[in-house]
Amino acid sequence: MTVENPLFKTVSVIGLGYIGLPTAATLATRGPEVIGVDIRQSVVDRLNEGKAHFSEPDLAMLLEAAVKTGKLHAVTEPQPADAFIIAVPTPFLDDKSADLSYVENATRALARVIKKGDIVILESTSPVGTTRKICDWIGEERPDLKLPLDGRAGDVNVAYCPERILPGRMVFELVENDRIIGGMSEACSQRAETLYKLFVRGALLRTTAATAELVKLIENAYRDVNIAFANELSVVCEKFGLNVWEAIALANRHPRVNILSPGAGVGGHCIAIDPWFLISAAPEETALMAAARHVNDSKPLHVLDRVRKQLDRFKQPKVACLGLAYKPDVDDLRESPALQITAALADEGFEVLVVEPHVDELPNGLAGRKNVIKCDLDDAIHQADVVVALVGHSSFKNVSRDVLLSRSVIDAVGLWQH
Numbered sequence: 001m002t003v004e005n006p007l008f009k010t011v012s013v014i015g016l017g018y019i020g021l022p023t024a025a026t027l028a029t030r031g032p033e034v035i036g037v038d039i040r041q042s043v044v045d046r047l048n049e050g051k052a053h054f055s056e057p058d059l060a061m062l063l064e065a066a067v068k069t070g071k072l073h074a075v076t077e078p079q080p081a082d083a084f085i086i087a088v089p090t091p092f093l094d095d096k097s098a099d100l101s102y103v104e105n106a107t108r109a110l111a112r113v114i115k116k117g118d119i120v121i122l123e124s125t126s127p128v129g130t131t132r133k134i135c136d137w138i139g140e141e142r143p144d145l146k147l148p149l150d151g152r153a154g155d156v157n158v159a160y161c162p163e164r165i166l167p168g169r170m171v172f173e174l175v176e177n178d179r180i181i182g183g184m185s186e187a188c189s190q191r192a193e194t195l196y197k198l199f200v201r202g203a204l205l206r207t208t209a210a211t212a213e214l215v216k217l218i219e220n221a222y223r224d225v226n227i228a229f230a231n232e233l234s235v236v237c238e239k240f241g242l243n244v245w246e247a248i249a250l251a252n253r254h255p256r257v258n259i260l261s262p263g264a265g266v267g268g269h270c271i272a273i274d275p276w277f278l279i280s281a282a283p284e285e286t287a288l289m290a291a292a293r294h295v296n297d298s299k300p301l302h303v304l305d306r307v308r309k310q311l312d313r314f315k316q317p318k319v320a321c322l323g324l325a326y327k328p329d330v331d332d333l334r335e336s337p338a339l340q341i342t343a344a345l346a347d348e349g350f351e352v353l354v355v356e357p358h359v360d361e362l363p364n365g366l367a368g369r370k371n372v373i374k375c376d377l378d379d380a381i382h383q384a385d386v387v388v389a390l391v392g393h394s395s396f397k398n399v400s401r402d403v404l405l406s407r408s409v410i411d412a413v414g415l416w417q418h
């Protein structure tokens, strides 16, 4: 499906990570010439070879086609384009407020090449008010341009259009998901909607930039609170010596109850971070969200305690840690509770057998340590005294029950509850 639009001959995607790269590759198959921009030379080089620097279903194929046809290439500095999509990281600072330095740097860099009529769209998850700051930063770099403030049209357009795609289904969801379009003015929303119509089949839902910023944070805080409930239940069930997965499955047979699954904690670049953008900005008003963050952040420590208790039963115990990623079937280790637990066990001097089929090499903190060995699943389980399931990777599901029965097993993710 190519829906070319003369407004967007060239589109620039700034930040070629988990969000920017699939977006750039998808756009490049829908008409515009796409210029990817990333400050990491290695990412730029890899893209120009037609390759992704992380694995995601269908991305490699899309990327190869986009680069081969000359529709997509990457550079390290912004170049002129008709639209700029910013997808750079928004981590938090020590006080848990958002670190907007990546967004600011990207904005100031693109402001130098922006021209009248262009649109700048922020996709990075950001605190309420960030899109307004983008206008201020562009204004400081380019006093010659009128910005779209107080709902009035400007020389350039600025909008916030958050991303809600799921790793593992990104290429599909980029096209199919409904999308929030939050312009700084009606004209900005219209222009942004025209751009997303090039590749989105889901509904495009217009609102203001500030509401769009809030909606994205609400979505992730909602997930965090619901996961916290499941994690809290897992600790309650342990106290009573009951099986949390059975209890939740039975409770979910109630027509209006739908409890999520507990795990080793909450990780990743989104749910573990984004609620803080609301909590730090409105601490008095977010008691529930803050409690959920606390519950989810405490869960890895709770799992760690359970593992230590099992390990204490052996003289020189070996522990198999199954999974390092922050969720099943991906290679993303950011903020991963599984990695946190594994690293803590390694720091305490235990012999740790790590099984992570989705990464080739152990990450910093585990690599090069004498007491940490990367193993395949069978090896690890056969050697280990204690087996800890930390991530529900599909490839872990079919371990022989007999082998597991002869080990001390802690299943933090409900892998083998059947």
Ligand SMILES: NC(=O)c1ccc[n+]([C@@H]2O[C@H](COP(=O)([O-])OP(=O)(O)OC[C@H]3O[C@@H](n4cnc5c(N)ncnc54)[C@H](O)[C@@H]3O)[C@@H](O)[C@H]2O)c1
Residues within 6 Å of the ligand: 014, 015, 016, 017, 018, 019, 020, 037, 038, 039, 040, 043, 087, 088, 089, 090, 102, 105, 106, 123, 124, 125, 126, 163, 164, 165, 166, 167, 269, 270
């Ligand atoms: N990963 C997800 O599942 C997901 C989902 C929804 C929203 N988001 C949000 O999208 C944003 C990006 O997340 P991500 O997972 O793609 O991050 P990422 O770390 O995978 O990628 C960001 C890229 O931006 C590059 N970068 C940093 N500063 C730059 C600059 N000034 N100019 C050009 N490139 C720059 C980095 O080198 C990196 O390659 C974040 O705000 C995140 O919260 C992520």
